[in-house]
Amino acid sequence: MHWLGISLGDDSRLSVPGPIDVRVVGTAQLEAGAGAAVVAVPQRDFRAGHPGRVPEKLAVHLPKGAAWVRSEAFNQEVTGGRYPGEFLVDVGTDRVYFDTVDPSVPASTGP
Template structure:
């Protein structure tokens, strides 16, 4: 008899928890439960990127997003692992991308961007032939954060896709 009461109490607790969560989703979320559109607004300010990616060199004409990829858009569910994905594209000075990818020590190979946020697709340059290097990624991040950096020597652009990018100790542009 003690076992059936325990199971019964547990069952009621589980059902009660589901009811509370279900009610919260309807009562507290937005009508369509979609994330706030301003959280995925394309940014064009260069200063935050320049501070974090200083070793790349001078950036201009950026289009980027900074958002938590794990955010459900529901304020009542706390993020388990708060992260900031910083992803976008920026222009480099003429010839800078060619100089970077031409360094044999980094062993750049063709590497198209993946998992591109829809908000950024219109800003990717046409005709870009993206090249990436694990060694160059490690040089830029100093293994302090996850980051992928792709360069197009044909358009002088860099595509970056990072998680929790930090300001890395001084490294001269390369």
């Protein structure tokens, strides 16, 4: 896994960042076959896409010739609507690329 936390006051985001907004962007290696399993769910309706605004420091960690796909339904599933985020999958390398703002984990409902 390779990731960066970037203060949004330092980039060219179109909206005005809050005092603690942080962009968390990176790539992670999934287990073999996991990319195909994620993309295979028909309700997610994955379509071709590509990572945007990839930081230079991170670009060297993206697979060459990746066939990225993205899904609005999958983005919503992962974020639960709690924060903005985009998640792209490359089935050929079982990689996921993520680009989020202030990601959070839902409050636990268990004991």
